[in-house]
Amino acid sequence: MDDGEILWEFDDTSSAYETPWGRYPNHISMFADGKIYLFSGEHSPNIPPYKGARTWCLDAITGEELWSLQSWSASGLGEAMANAYIADGYLIFNNLYTNEITCIGKGPSALTLDTQETVVSKGESIMITGRITDISAGTKQTEQAARFPNGVPAVSDESIGQWMEYVYLQKPRPDDATGVPVKLAYLTSDGTWQDIDQVISDDYGNFGFKWTPPDEGTYVAKAFFLGSESYWGSSDTTHVGVGPAQVTPEPQEVDLSSLEEGQSNLTMYILVVLIIVIIALLIAIYSLLKK
Secondary structure (H helix, E strand, O other): OOOOOOOOOOOOOOOOOOOOOOOOOEEEEEEEOOEEEEEEOOOOOOOOOOOOOEEEEEEOOOOOEEEEEEOOEOOOOHHHHHHOEEEOOEEEEEEOOOOEEEEEOOEOEEEEEEEOOOEEEOOOOEEEEEEEEEOOHHHHOHHHHHHOOOOEEOOOOOOHHHHHHHHHOOOOOOOOOOOOEEEEEEEOOOOOEEEEEEEEOOOOOEEEEEEOOOOOEEEEEEEEEOOOOOEOOEEEEEEEEEEOOOOOOOOOOOOHHHHHHHHHHHHHHHHHHHHHHHHHHHHHHHHHHHO
C-alpha cells in the first residue's frame, strides 16, 4: 500500500487444462483469519463443467498455499460471491461439480483403545492397540458410510487435501497419506499420569504399542490425540491388571551315587536271571539227549 512493492505472487498452473483458455482465472472471494480464499471458475460454465477448478486457501502475509480442494464454486464472480460464507471457523459454498453444499472446517475425531490381554503377570508385556477416525457429519452420508464401514481414518494435515478428495470426490486413494500422532500414558497410584510413548497411526487409522507395566496392580491406560489443524482432539482409556510374576521352578539336584547304585543292582538282577535261564536250558537239553 505504501510503495506498490509486490510482496508475493500466486499462480495456479494446474487448474483447468481442458478449457479453451488454458486455465481458469482465480477470483478473490473473501478474507478471514489472516487467510485469502480464491475460487477458480468463470461466469458461464458449460455442461458438463470442465475439469480442474479448485478452491484455494492462502496465507495472506506470505502467499503460501495452506490447502486447496477440487471444486467449482458458484461464488467466483460478481453478485454470485454472496454464495460463499465464513462463520465460526467454517467455509460454506455451493460446489457445482457435485451440486452439493460444501462445508470446510475442523472436524471431530474419535479414538478407541484396547489391549489384547486384560490381565498379565509382572514383567510381561501387553499390546496396546487402537484406532482414530474422522467422525465429521459428511462421513455419515450414505455414500461415505457404505465405502468406509469401519469409519474414515483420520490423517495428517499434510495429507488432508488429497484425502478429502478421495473420500468425497471419487479421486484415487493417496499412496503417501500419513496418520496422526497419538500419545499413550498410564495413571499412577498417586493419581498422576505417566507418559508411555507416542505413536503415529497408519492410513487405516490403526496404531499399536508394546508396553510392559512396571509393577503389580490395576492400570488405567490412556491414548489421546491433541488435535490438529484438521481435527479436534479425542481420547479413550482401557484397564489392565498386573498380577504376581510367574515363579520358575528351581532345578532339583539328583543323587548320582544312588542312581549308579540302582543301576548296578538292576544289572546284577538281570545277570542272575540270565544264569538261571541258561542252567534251566542246559538241564532240559541234557534230559532230551539222555532219552
